Amino acid sequence: MLSPLPTYLLDKSVVRRIVEGLTHPDRLTDEEAMAIAFWRALRESKSRMFISAETANIMKRFSTWREVRLFLGTVETMRAGKYFKRWARRLQEHSFTMEDAKVLGLATYGTDAAGEILGVGVMVTFDRPLINNYEAQRPALERRLQAMTAQLSPPFRDAGLPEVMHPIEALFLLG
Amino acid sequence: MAQGVVQIPHRVVQVARLIRGLSPEEREQLKALVPELQRPPEAKLLIDQGGLRDYIQQELAKVGGEYPPLTEADPFLGGLTVGEYFALSDEERERIWNKEHAMEIEDFEERDVKPTAYVPARQKRRP
Numbered sequence: 274m275l276s277p278l279p280t281y282l283l284d285k286s287v288v289r290r291i292v293e294g295l296t297h298p299d300r301l302t303d304e305e306a307m308a309i310a311f312w313r314a315l316r317e318s319k320s321r322m323f324i325s326a327e328t329a330n331i332m333k334r335f336s337t338w339r340e341v342r343l344f345l346g347t348v349e350t351m352r353a354g355k356y357f358k359r360w361a362r363r364l365q366e367h368s369f370t371m372e373d374a375k376v377l378g379l380a381t382y383g384t385d386a387a388g389e390i391l392g393v394g395v396m397v398t399f400d401r402p403l404i405n406n407y408e409a410q411r412p413a414l415e416r417r418l419q420a421m422t423a424q425l426s427p428p429f430r431d432a433g434l435p436e437v438m439h440p441i442e443a444l445f446l447l448g
Numbered sequence: 449m450a451q452g453v454v455q456i457p458h459r460v461v462q463v464a465r466l467i468r469g470l471s472p473e474e475r476e477q478l479k480a481l482v483p484e485l486q487r488p489p490e491a492k493l494l495i496d497q498g499g500l501r502d503y504i505q506q507e508l509a510k511v512g513g514e515y516p517p518l519t520e521a522d523p524f525l526g527g528l529t530v531g532e533y534f535a536l537s538d539e540e541r542e543r544i545w546n547k548e549h550a551m552e553i554e555d556f557e558e559r560d561v562k563p564t565a566y567v568p569a570r571q572k573r574r575p
Binding site: 293331337340343353356357372375408427 | 465505552556
């Protein structure tokens with residue numbers, strides 16, 4: 274199945290800046306401004322925005338408030354698809370923390386509510402060490418993923434690594 | 449280019465990606481050659497905060513009729529009120545978010561994915 278819409282997974286560092294920024298639009302920090310400018314650009318470009326099921330469950334506790342409701346109304350929940358756990362465990366063997374492994378695992382083996390997507394094109398985070406570690410390890414991760422997927426059936430054998438970017442970089446690439 | 453954002457040439461973005469791919473040792477070598485790179489990014493130069501403020505207020509107004517705004521006394525993350533939460537430092541708020549995201553990998557429920565599922569990572573081009 275082909276989808277013409279670009280897909281982005283926002284990690285909790287991005288979600289936090291967006292939600293916090295929505296509560297005080299008159300005094301945004303630099304990072305909140307970056308996150309909200311990025312979120313706005315994704316909305317205007319009709320991209321699909323995902324947050325993890327874990328983050329969604331946390332935010333839904335506060336979904337009766339307009340700031341949280343506004344944000345949740347613009348994102349979809351990315352759930353763990355088959356092989357998520359296996360890939361996340363392997364990511365931990367490449368010096369990624371459990372938090373990093375969870376979000377990177379979803380970015381490759383996550384799926385939407387209908388099970389019609391596998392992973393995302395871009396994962397966005399403010400976590401520079403995560404971005405740098407990912408870039409440094411990318412060739413090894415490509416090999417590891419290829420070895421893991423070789424024996425799997427579709428669509429899992431086609432699983433790929435996402436781009437991992439800081440919001441400011443993703444924002445400019447949207448142009 | 450997204451509204452409210454100053455345009456940056458594509459070649460600058462490409463250089464940024466190249467730098468991110470350098471090893472720690474290579475980065476130190478680069479900093480020695482270009483000391484200006486050691487300054488933190490100045491997002492204020494890149495983003496129109498006034499335009500963002502207007503945008504947020506417009507969007508909040510669209511849902512404001514149905515849902516109340518957060519107030520200082522409302523309960524929020526970490527068992528704190530909204531007022532208490534925003535009185536914390538950025539690092540302390542980050543710690544609260546990290547604590548809330550404590551789910552173990554093994555506790556995730558894996559769902560079925562259709563054989564015809566779209567795989568975005570295989571469709572895109574690397575910039």
